[in-house]
Amino acid sequence: MRTIGVIGGGAWGTALAQVAAAGGEPVRLWVREPEVVAGINEARENAAFLPGVPLAPTIEATGDLPSLADSDALLVVAPAQHLGAVLRRLGPTRALLVLCAKGMEEGSARLMHEVAAEAAPEAPVAVLSGPTFAYEVAVGLPTAVTAAAEDGALAQAFVRRLARPAFRAYLSDDVVGAEIGGAVKNVLAVGCGVVAGRGLGKNAVAATISRGFAEMTRFGVARGAKPETLAGLSGLGDLVLTCGSTASRNFSLGVGLGEGRTAAELLADRRTVAEGAFTAPVLARAARDAGVEMPIVDAVCALLDGVAGVDEVTRALLARPLRRES
Secondary structure, three states: OOOEEEEOOOHHHHHHHHHHHOOOOOEEEEOOOHHHHHHHHHHOOEOOOEOOOOOOOOEEEEOOHHHHOOOOEEEEOOOHHHHHHHHHHHOOOOOEEEEOOOOEOOOOOOEHHHHHHHHOOOOOEEEEEOOOOHHHHHOOOOEEEEEEEOOHHHHHHHHHHHOEOOEEEEEEOOHHHHHHHHHHHHHHHHHHHHHHHHOOOHHHHHHHHHHHHHHHHHHHHHOOOOHHHHOOHHHHHHHHHHOOOOOOHHHHHHHHHHOOOOHHHHHHOOOOOOHHHHHHHHHHHHHHHHOOOOHHHHHHHHHHHOOOOHHHHHHHHHOOOOOOOO
């Protein structure tokens, strides 16, 4: 596996291109914005999304998406709600599609590997997920992730190609578990941000993380995920990272909600996407359909919709019937 392309020129896509190019190999990075293409190719910096990080000289940015179709592997970092459209625009490909977006499709509640299977039926699929802040990855700080695929040989070849001294991928065959961890943690990170923004204390943050993880596990198992995957990097690991730092877009959204601002106001001025805002109602509906209780997810939905305030949803959560921990 030699040629790597990256679809999506935001912070995470640029960071992954940096990892893939760290050994001196050429990497093509598809970017939607012409000014970002020019900045990467001329100034060696993505000033719009990853400022201050000098980029490897072998990264070539392009606005020509179909030109990436003949790559051996494509890291697909398009936002979850645009994944299908982007892959259809890419055109026919047999490249290994490594899905890096975290979310569920609105309307269908499909996971990203299901969307990709329809949009690019000839391409094998893998999932890359885990606790990753883009800046830290781009500057070479130690990072570990999950690489999940049903085809173990392809996954191993990809992991060997991407491996770096500070970037380590653990193999898994649980694609569903890797995806559900990433999707659910985005919603829970909004909830933890609300707790922080409202000043409810560290105890409440810890409770939200642990009870949120219980919700993630219940839902994941109901959808066929392995509990050990959800307890790993792509589930619990990612949850812990994004539930305590304003470097997380979802946590920052929650902080704003906790401070009394509306979701419409907070989302209107964001150039980057807080996937949890889009995943929350889809996840809540899918959980109800599966008969899975997710009260924290429901509370986040109520806050995003503006049908309840922080104090109201907090009282409702604390007033739930006493029960055994599970």
